[in-house]
Amino acid sequence: MATDKALINDSKSQRRVYVPVADIYETEDLYCLKLEMPGATKDSIDITLENNELVIEGKSSLQDNSNRQIRYSEFSNMDYRRSFRIGNDIDSSKVEAKFDDGVLTLLLYKHEAVKPKKISINHAN
Amino acid sequence: MYTYNFFDDIMNLRDFFDDFFSRRTSYEPYREFPYMRIEEEGDKLIITSLMPGIKADDLDIQIIDDSLIISGEKKADYEEKAYLRKERFFGEFKKSIKLPFRINHDNIKADLKDGILTIHLEKSEDSKPRKIEIK
Numbered sequence: 001m002a003t004d005k006a007l008i009n010d011s012k013s014q015r016r017v018y019v020p021v022a023d024i025y026e027t028e029d030l031y032c033l034k035l036e037m038p039g040a041t042k043d044s045i046d047i048t049l050e051n052n053e054l055v056i057e058g059k060s061s062l063q064d065n066s067n068r069q070i071r072y073s074e075f076s077n078m079d080y081r082r083s084f085r086i087g088n089d090i091d092s093s094k095v096e097a098k099f100d101d102g103v104l105t106l107l108l109y110k111h112e113a114v115k116p117k118k119i120s121i122n123h124a125n
Numbered sequence: 126m127y128t129y130n131f132f133d134d135i136m137n138l139r140d141f142f143d144d145f146f147s148r149r150t151s152y153e154p155y156r157e158f159p160y161m162r163i164e165e166e167g168d169k170l171i172i173t174s175l176m177p178g179i180k181a182d183d184l185d186i187q188i189i190d191d192s193l194i195i196s197g198e199k200k201a202d203y204e205e206k207a208y209l210r211k212e213r214f215f216g217e218f219k220k221s222i223k224l225p226f227r228i229n230h231d232n233i234k235a236d237l238k239d240g241i242l243t244i245h246l247e248k249s250e251d252s253k254p255r256k257i258e259i260k
Contacts, residue, residue, distance in 0.1 A: 021212040025203060034202070036177035036213060038240030061239065062173065067166050071225055074160040075175060102177035102240015103202070 017081040020056075020104075028116055031090070031108040037080045038102035045099060047106065049092050055083045056104065089114040158218050159195065159242075163225065168253060170228060170246040177240035178202060178213075186235055186244065188228065193244070194221040226252040 020035040037045070040058030048055045058080040086108070094109040162173040172193065176184070184197040196219035227249045234245040 022210055023203065023208065023213050024210040025206045025208050027206060031209075032203075034213065036240070038175040038177040041239055062241065065164070065166075068164040068171065069166070071163040071165055072222075073162040075162065099239075101179065101237075102175075 016078055018078045019082050020058075020080045022082065022084075029110060031086075031110070033084070033104075033106040033108065035080075035082065035104045035106075036102060037099075037104055039077075040080060040099070040102070040104075042099045045097075045104060047095075047097055049086075049090075049095065052086055052088070053083055054086050054106075054108075055081070056106075057081045058104070157220060158199075158214055159220060161195075161220070161222060163222070165225070168248045170224065170226075170248065172222075172242075172244040172246065174242040174244075175240065176237065176242050179237070179240070179242075181237045184237070184242070188230060188233070188246075191224045191227050192221050193224055194219065195242075196220070228252075 020037045022036075023034045025032045025034075035056060037058045039060040039062045041061050044059035044061070046055075046057045060077050060079055062077045064077055089110045090108045091111045096107040096109075098105050159179075160175045164171045164173070174195065176199075179197060179199050183200060184195070187194045187196075196217070198217045199215050201215040224246070229247040229249045232247045236243045236245075
């Protein structure tokens with residue numbers, strides 16, 4: 001797993017977030033996105049689809065604990081955020097999401113109109 | 126107790142520059158999968174590791190002397206399909222870290238939830254601080 005960091009400039013505050021790594025696959029019916037967000041929970045993930053922009057945000061359940069002294073660390077407790085631009089072929093009413101073992105899977109179904117259709121030729125008798 | 130190490134400051138400086146120029150798109154070479162953290166709380170040692178997409182059955186944790194060895198396999202969770210983006214890592218991995226002190230081998234708890242592995246260890250009796258009475 002490799003994760004980039006990004007700086008988010010909100011109107012409220014400036015904060016650092018992790019940009020989760022993602023795989024995107026396409027089939028005839030849908031696009032499948034898989035994002036690695038270890039430490040996020042099912043309830044802490046927000047997925048919004050607006051103006052052709054898909055935004056995925058997740059809060060990490062790892063919290064700074066003042067009783068614990070960090071001896072060594074290769075990561076920090078940061079939240080996740082990543083956005084994708086998507087085309088017009090997505091049916092925004094038909095998006096499925098599930099979260100297992102720290103991996104978020106999003107299924108974005110395509111509009112019926114853009115799916116490939118097989119046209120059969122009728123024989124004129 | 127903290128022993129001053131000149132290289133810690135150098136590493137801080139490097140991190141500062143890395144953060145400043147952190148427009149890198151992919152791997153951070155000095156860290157290897159899985160990312161780990163060691164924390165100390167009294168006589169306890171808590172090890173946290175980020176392991177997205179790994180099942181408990183595919184994970185093997187061993188303690189040899191004062192080293193913790195985590196190995197396993199991250200199995201690919203997709204079929205061979207046309208991809209638009211492929212950033213995730215799959216395959217076998219093995220990582221060992223040296224613990225700051227010896228631990229009690231009888232009392233080890235490990236838990237894997239939401240892609241986070243937590244291992245609770247306890248200091249062994251002979252690495253706990255001992256007060257010496259002057260007679």
